[in-house]
Amino acid sequence: MTEMCDHDVIVIGGGPAGSTVARYAAEGGANVLVIDGRDPIGTPLQCGELVPSNDEMRRLCPDVPDMDDLFRTPEHAISRQSTKMHLVPPSGKPLKFDFDGYVLNRVAHDEFLVELAKESGASYLVDSRVERVEGNKVLLRNGDAYSAKVIVDAGGHNGPIRKEYWNEKSTKIPVKFVLMDGDFGEAVELHFGSMAPGGYAWMFPKDQGANIGLGIQKSFSKGRSLNQFTEDFISKYEGNISFTGAGSLPMSGTVKTFVKGNYMLVGDSAGMVLPSNGAGITIAMIGGRIAGQVICEHLSSGTALEEYEKRWKKQMGKVMRNSKRSFKMGSMIFRLPDWILNLMFNPLTKNIIWRAVTCRRMLWVI
Numbered sequence: 001m002t003e004m005c006d007h008d009v010i011v012i013g014g015g016p017a018g019s020t021v022a023r024y025a026a027e028g029g030a031n032v033l034v035i036d037g038r039d040p041i042g043t044p045l046q047c048g049e050l051v052p053s054n055d056e057m058r059r060l061c062p063d064v065p066d067m068d069d070l071f072r073t074p075e076h077a078i079s080r081q082s083t084k085m086h087l088v089p090p091s092g093k094p095l096k097f098d099f100d101g102y103v104l105n106r107v108a109h110d111e112f113l114v115e116l117a118k119e120s121g122a123s124y125l126v127d128s129r130v131e132r133v134e135g136n137k138v139l140l141r142n143g144d145a146y147s148a149k150v151i152v153d154a155g156g157h158n159g160p161i162r163k164e165y166w167n168e169k170s171t172k173i174p175v176k177f178v179l180m181d182g183d184f185g186e187a188v189e190l191h192f193g194s195m196a197p198g199g200y201a202w203m204f205p206k207d208q209g210a211n212i213g214l215g216i217q218k219s220f221s222k223g224r225s226l227n228q229f230t231e232d233f234i235s236k237y238e239g240n241i242s243f244t245g246a247g248s249l250p251m252s253g254t255v256k257t258f259v260k261g262n263y264m265l266v267g268d269s270a271g272m273v274l275p276s277n278g279a280g281i282t283i284a285m286i287g288g289r290i291a292g293q294v295i296c297e298h299l300s301s302g303t304a305l306e307e308y309e310k311r312w313k314k315q316m317g318k319v320m321r322n323s324k325r326s327f328k329m330g331s332m333i334f335r336l337p338d339w340i341l342n343l344m345f346n347p348l349t350k351n352i353i354w355r356a357v358t359c360r361r362m363l364w365v366i
């Protein structure tokens with residue numbers, strides 16, 4: 001299985017997860033090929049584009065080391081910095097919090113991650129869709145084939161290895177969003193209630209515009225479509241729509257195991273999205289760094305690839321558990337009528353709601 005391979009590592013997908021695996025694996029001396037179906041990688045945009053600052057990440061994920069090496073977001077990939085987050089119930093009266101984050105130019109951000117990986121020595125093959133993976137062979141739709149000792153699926157929740165070799169379903173939230181021109185203030189907003197049943201709606205202000213969208217759980221939507229919910233929510237804001245996009249977010253937390261033989265899952269393909277707030281970019285990069293580092297140790301000194309799961313649990317286990325718990329609680333609470341939600345968003349519950357959104361235990365018992 002490990003003999004006569006073209007590469008040490010093939011990474012399927014060059015998004016935040018895949019490019020980060022590639023960067024750290026190549027940095028450690030591995031011969032890495034990233035294969036992505038898109039050209040350029042990162043387009044078309046499928047994102048709300050919000051990430052916490054490095055300081056905020058240190059607070060959210062205190063067990064993750066050396067954030068500044070991992071997240072090197074360049075100025076040109078930041079559309080706007082925000083220092084406030086508003087959590088908004090159906091009444092429209094927000095609970096206001098300090099929150100240090102960036103609304104990105106996500107396409108420029110993903111391009112930057114590709115550049116970092118290339119600088120470390122990784123090679124990229126774009127506009128090349130992977131059809132299947134068999135043994136140590138990666139088979140492309142155009143008939144070409146490549147081989148590697150380790151194959152990483154960073155192709156999102158429909159990645160080819162996840163689809164064929166992991167028989168695990170996860171809850172997916174369909175999401176729709178627009179880019180709108182205008183001035184939308186400084187605070188990022190998350191809205192909860194019947195405007196986005198089982199999910200949430202967002203307005204993230206950008207430089208001269210905003211990214212506005214929402215995600216729902218279909219089983220909560222009483223027959224109304226995602227389009228109808230999105231149109232209703234977007235109509236609250238005024239401005240010219242310059243782009244419309246859609247996608248879906250895995251919200252069940254991580255899959256049970258990230259490694260099978262010489263196959264590894266990372267990022268969305270492994271379910272690395274925090275269900276309580278939809279954060280996936282930085283979380284995929286945390287998983288990507290661990291995977292890349294463990295692959296190098298595996299190649300150079302035989303460390304078991306399963307070490308990746310152990311390190312993930314050490315760095316992210318608590319945060320992911322809390323986030324899943326909050327999402328489950330939220331799924332029950334956000335079924336309640338809007339008037340009850342309005343009452344529940346009050347100064348007494350403010351801290352509990354914030355702890356839930358930021359993946360901490362809400363109270364010492366839950």
Ligand SMILES: Cc1cc2nc3c(=O)[nH]c(=O)nc-3n(C[C@H](O)[C@H](O)[C@H](O)COP(=O)(O)OP(=O)(O)OC[C@H]3O[C@@H](n4cnc5c(N)ncnc54)[C@H](O)[C@@H]3O)c2cc1C
Binds near residue numbers: 131
């Ligand atoms: C609408 C929307 C809004 C979101 N908003 C936010 C947000 O505001 N903040 C946040 O942190 N997260 C957000 N997320 C989540 C975030 O985008 C993902 O969690 C993150 O992109 C995961 O990174 P990834 O590298 O695992 O996957 P992706 O970024 O999806 O990258 C996967 C790559 O794999 C490639 N690929 C897939 N299949 C194949 C194949 N068979 N062959 C070759 N290449 C393949 C794709 O072309 C793609 O480039 C949002 C997601 C959606 C859908």
